[in-house]
Amino acid sequence: MFSLLSSTFGISRPLILKPQTWRIFSSTHVNHALPMDPERRKKLDERNERRRFRIAHDPEYQAKQDEDKKQRRLRYASDPQYREKLLEFGHIWNTRKSQDPEYVEACNASIRARQRSFDKLRVRLQAENPRYRLRKSLHQWCLKHDWVRETLPWKTHQPVLFASKVHKECKGCTRVKVREGVKLWWRKIGDRDESWLCHACHMPMDNHTAAMPYGYEDVTTMEGIINRKQELERTAKG
Template sequence: MDPERRKKLDERNERRRFRIAHDPEYQAKQDEDKKQRRLRYASDPQHRKKQPESGHIWNTRKSQDPEYVEARNASKRSRYESDIEFRRARQRSVEKSRVRLQAENPRYRLRKSLHQWCLKHDWVRETLPWKTHQPVLFASKVHKECKGCTRVKVREGVKLWWRKIGDRDESWLCHACHMPMDNHTAAMPYGYEDVTTLEGTINRKQELERTAKG
C-alpha cells in the first residue's frame, strides 16, 4: 500500500478507535452495524456474491506467501505491544466476539468446555477413548507446529496440545484445530459424541464401564 494512503488509513482508524472507546452511542451503533452486516451476509446469497475479492486475495496470498504473512503478523504484534489504545481496542473486540460466540454457538461452548476439562482432569486426558488425537498437558507453555493451521504458535506458546495417536513423529494439533466448529463430534471420544457437560461425561464413562463389565 502507498505510504501516504497507509498513513491516512491509520489516522482514520485511530479516530474510530478513540470514538469507540469514549462514545457509548457510537460504539452501540458500530455493534449494530456489524450485526446487520453479519445477518445480511448469512441470509442474502446475492450480497455474498457481490463482496469484493479482497478476502479471496488475502486467503490466497496467506496460503502461498509465508514471508508476507510473517511480516504482516510481526507488524501487528509490534503495534499491539507498543500502542496501548490499539491493544485495548483489540482486547475489547476479542472479548465481545468471545461473549457473542459463548451465547450463540453451543459448539463453541463445548470446545471451550473440553479445553477446561483437559486442563483440570487427568482422567479426561488419559482414560477416555480418543479417536485420532490424545490431549497432552505440559507443565509450562510450549511451542509446537500445528499440522492443522500449519503455523507455529507465537508468543508464549500453550500448555495443551493434541498428539496424533500412534504417530512416531509426534504430529500435533492445537485445540482449535482438533475441534473445528463444523465437526465437533469427530473430536469427541468414542461413545461421547452427544455429551456436552462434564457431568454427562462422568455419567457416560460410568455407563460404558458397566456395559464393558457385562
C-alpha cells in the same frame, strides 16, 4: 473546503494520522461524534441513510458517485495545486479539531461505545455457538482432570498437558498464540513420528462433536462425561 465538507456531512478522519494518510475521498465513513449538535447529527444521519439507500438501489446514482470519486482521484493525482490545497485545509481542520478537548472526548466516547457494542455482540455470538462452548469446556476438562486426558477413548488424537507453555508445530495452523507456546496439545495416536494439533485445530469446524471420545459425542458437561464413563464401563463388564 475540507472543514466545510466535514462539518456539513460529518465525514470522519483519524485524529492522529498525518494529513497525507487521511482517506481523503471517502464520503461513507461517518463520524458519529460530529457535528456535536444532536439535531444536526440526526438530520445528517437521515441524509446519509437516504444516500446509502440510493447507492444500493439506484445504479445510475451509484455510477455517478463512482465517476465523481474517480474524477476527484484523478485530479488529486494530476493537479499538485489541488492536492496542496486539500492537504492544507485538511491540516488546518485537523489541528483545530484535535486541540478541542470536547471534540476529542466526544470522538473517544463514540469509539468506546462502538467497541462496547461490538464486544457485547461477540460475547453473545460465542455464547450461542455450540462449537465454541464445547471447545472451552473440553479445554477446561483436559486442564483439570488427568483421567480425562489419559483414560477416555480418544479417536485420532490424545490430549497432552505440559507443565509450562511449550512450542510444537501445529499441523493445522500457524496462529501466533500457538506459535508462542501453549500448555495443551493433541498428539496423533499411533503415529511413530510425533504429530501435533493445537486445541482449536483438533476440533473440526463442520462437525465439532467428532473431537469427543468414542461414545461421548453428545455429551456437553462434566457430569455427562462421568455418567457416560460409568455407563460404558458397566456395559463392558456385563
